[in-house]
Amino acid sequence: xxxxxxxxxxxxxxxxxxxxxxxxxxxxxxxxxxxxxxxxxxxxxxxxxxxxxxxxxxxxxxxxxxxxxxxxxxxxxxxxxxxxxxxxxxxxxxxxxxxxxxxxxxxxxxxxxxxxxxxxxxxxxxxxxxxxxxxxxxxxxxxxxxxxxxxxxxxxxxxxxxxxxxxxxxxxxxxxxxxxxxxxxxxxxxxxxxxxxxxxxxxxxxxxxxxxxxxxxxxxxxxxxxxxxxxxxxxxxxxxxxxxxxxxxxxxxxxxxxxxxxxxxxxxxxxxxxxxxxxxxxxxx
Numbered sequence: 472x473x474x475x476x477x478x479x480x481x482x483x484x485x486x487x488x489x490x491x492x493x494x495x496x497x498x499x500x501x502x503x504x505x506x507x508x509x510x511x512x513x514x515x516x517x518x519x520x521x522x523x524x525x526x527x528x529x530x531x532x533x534x535x536x537x538x539x540x541x542x543x544x545x546x547x548x549x550x551x552x553x554x555x556x557x558x559x560x561x562x563x564x565x566x567x568x569x570x571x572x573x574x575x576x577x578x579x580x581x582x583x584x585x586x587x588x589x590x591x592x593x594x595x596x597x598x599x600x601x602x603x604x605x606x607x608x609x610x611x612x613x614x615x616x617x618x619x620x621x622x623x624x625x626x627x628x629x630x631x632x633x634x635x636x637x638x639x640x641x642x643x644x645x646x647x648x649x650x651x652x653x654x655x656x657x658x659x660x661x662x663x664x665x666x667x668x669x670x671x672x673x674x675x676x677x678x679x680x681x682x683x684x685x686x687x688x689x690x691x692x693x694x695x696x697x698x699x700x701x702x703x704x705x706x707x708x709x710x711x712x713x714x715x716x717x718x719x720x721x722x723x724x725x726x727x728x729x730x731x732x733x734x735x736x737x738x739x740x741x742x743x744x745x746x747x748x749x750x751x752x753x754x755x756x
Contacts, residue, residue: 473552473577473578473579473580474579474580474581475496475579475580475581475582476581476582476583477493477495477496477581477582477583477584477585478495478496478497478498478552478567478579478581478583478584478585479495479496479497479498479585479587480497480498480499480560480584480585480586480587480588480592481497481499481503481586481587481588482497482499482501482502482503482542482588483503483505483538483587483588484503484505484534484537484538484541484735485587485731485733485734485735485738486499486587486588486731487538487541487542487545488537488541488735488738488739489585489587489731489733489738489741490541490545490550491541491544491545491743491749492738492741492742492743492744493741493744494550494744494749495550495585496550496551496552497545497550497551497552498551498552498553498557498560498567498569498579499551499557499588500557500558500559500560500588500590500591500592501588501590501591502542502555503588504535504538504539505533505534505535505538506534506535506607506609506715507533507535508533508636508638508652509533509534509535510530510531510532510533510534511530511531511532511534511537511735511736512530512531512736513529513530513531514531518530518531519531519532521623521624522621522622522623522624523622523623523624523625523626524622524625524683525626528624528626534735544749545749548749550749552569552579553569553571553577556571556572556574557569557570557571557572557591558570558571558572558591559591559592559593560591560592560593561592561593561594562584562592562593562594562595562728563594565580565581565582565727566578566579566580566581567579567580567581567584581727582727583727583728583729584727584728584729585729585731586722586728586729586730586731587731589720589722595722595728596722596723596725596728597722597723598720598721598722599721599722599723600720600721601718601719601720601721602717602718602719602721603718604717604718604719605630605656605657605658605717606656606657606658606659606662606714606715606716606717607654607655607656607714607715607717608653608654608655608656608657608662608667608712608713608714608715609652609653609654609712609713609715610652610653610655610669610672610709610711610712611650611651611652611709611710611711611712611713612650612651612652612653612669612672612673612676612707612708612709612710613640613642613650613651613707613708613709613710614648614649614650614651614705614706614707614708615705615706615707615708616687616704616705616706617649617685617687617705620685622637622683622685623636623637624636624637625679625680625683627679630655630656630657631655631656631657631661631667631672631675632653632654632655632672632675632676632679633654633655633656634653634654635651635653635676635679635680636651636652636653636654637649637650637651638650638651638652650710651676651707653672653676655667655672662714669709669712670709672709673707673709676707677705677707680705681705685705686705687704687705687706719732
């Protein structure tokens, strides 16, 4: 039986940053790596400028890279308990019973738990509330006959197709192919409604692209005016959709279990307290 003082439970960027900064072991039932386009605000360091029809948009560094860094360093330091093998955690007093994939159940003793993610965690105190925010919807869309442009992002004032993000997809092995990821914010009912489907998102996206002068590829000269070109219509092909629920269960802290709801920005302000091997590897990465 292993014995620990504090243990962090969860594997989103907040949990990893907290464990990394405070030199704490971590255990989790699911990895929650940020979406690969998600970024910190421009005040968080690593400033870049995204090109849009409205001018340059300052943004910070990619969250997924930060998540990967924290996970790598904690794993290298032996601080991710049982790695990615954990399927379930049962809490009883000051003991964790850990169910693992195709492996024997393990038991851990702890003094305090700091919980960031309750997925797969049993034996928690009664839930006192639930925060029900709109789902994040990611729609991958393949672009055919698209003409070259410099935009990285187009933002709208609507939750449905809130932003159109252009990225290099390497589809078909072509490093020059730029496809689209649409980001929307929808309720559970809207997510099931055809009016907010990937098909309807495609049609709205075509309207937005057209309004910003984005055309298909050239199709020869205009017969009536040889100084002007004709263009094919842009063709968009919805590829797949990912729905990310943002519901969050709220619990009351108990004597030895605390639930951390701090934002990543708040956690990033914590003073680093590295020790042991983590202190050594943190200096070289």
